[in-house]
Amino acid sequence: MPMTCLAIQLEGAFHVGNLVLRELPLGELAPHHVRVAIRAASLNFRDLLMVRGVYNPKQPTPLIPCSDGAGEVLAVGANVRAFKVGDRVTTCFFQDFCSGEATREKMSTSLGGPIQGTLRTVCDFLETGLVHTPSYLTDGEAATLPCAALTAWNALVEQGNVKPGQTILLQGTGGVSIAALQIARELLGAQVILLSRSAEKLRLASAYRLLGAIDTGATPDWSKAARALTPGGRGVDHVVDVGGADTLQQSIRALRPGGTVSVIGVLSGAKTELQLTPMLMQNLRLQGVLVGTREMQLRMNAAYTSAAIKPIISQQFSLAEARQAFAALALGAHFGKVVIRVDA
Ligand SMILES: NC(=O)c1ccc[n+]([C@@H]2O[C@H](COP(=O)([O-])OP(=O)(O)OC[C@H]3O[C@@H](n4cnc5c(N)ncnc54)[C@H](OP(=O)(O)O)[C@@H]3O)[C@@H](O)[C@H]2O)c1
Known part of the structure; x- marks a missing residue:
């Protein structure tokens, strides 16, 4: 079991230039948490706004950006029932918004601000903050779904x-x-x-x-x-x-x-x-429309699987190239999603 992870952190003032690669210690795994080896993350425009200090100028730093990630379960806490070691999993944008009406409390559980995000090699998530990855998708493809695709699904299908x-x-x-x-x-x-x-x-x-x-x-x-x-x-x-x-x-x-x-x-x-x-x-x-719930994500994944929809990845970067990935998103030349290969 790894004792440390590599992470991209925003340190100090809000600016893409202040994203730095750090080795960080991993704490004890909590009973309701699942420890995941992240293989891929994807960038959303929100992540850029967050790093620039536009989305929430009061967001404390250091902050590990990004809400979207996919990887493999390394360990589960004593109370976890839904996942086991070796499962392929994808993050939920909200870590504790499974279903029902939106509340301020549920909507304050988003990854990549205020909760530390997915731009790291290992990360602990609440059991309610993950879904199983559809088996036909690569980790990079799955990592495109939690924010952008779920928002589109919620807008067109759910609402x-x-x-x-x-x-x-x-x-x-x-x-x-x-x-x-x-x-x-x-x-x-x-x-x-x-x-x-x-x-x-x-x-x-x-x-x-x-x-x-x-x-x-x-x-x-x-x-x-x-x-x-x-x-x-x-x-x-x-x-x-x-x-x-x-x-x-x-x-x-x-x-x-x-x-x-x-x-x-x-x-x-x-x-x-x-x-x-x-x-x-x-x-x-x-x-x-603000993204969607875990239940919506499960329905979306089932629908994607039934039609074998392959999300479109435009550009891929390594974890060490995170600044270039954010710059690419800001440039806006992409068609579909910008993905960061965390294991590269
Ligand atoms: N409410 C929610 O839950 C939610 C969830 C996800 C995203 N969002 C928001 O939705 C927006 C898009 O997010 P995204 O992640 O899809 O962004 P993105 O991947 O960066 O895509 C933005 C694309 O929109 C076009 N564009 C850029 N500037 C524009 C402008 N001023 N007016 C019209 N079109 C413009 C460009 O496409 P072309 O080059 O083809 O013109 C650009 O590639 C952002 O504001 C983001 O914060 C909201």
């Missing part, structure tokens, strides 16, 4: 109740949007209109037989273009809004009467002015 043939508008080609694209096309039989700032990324996404691909550089009035792609120009059924400030008004404009915007991200900022009249005159719904 969105999207039906076959409905039209979904997705923004950009990062972790959440590409997971939503896969869920929409490979599981739900929904139609997708995809926005991107990159013609090359839209070309890559064409393998999913899109209803429409809109280059937002060339078509800044994309809500009008999206509506024009729907039957009779009525508007889309559901928008997964990751842009925030600069996109929300257009997301609302793209909807059909009775349609839904899942409010998920703040890539362009978190403050905006909205025209409220269309909201009531057209019976629209704005639904905030």
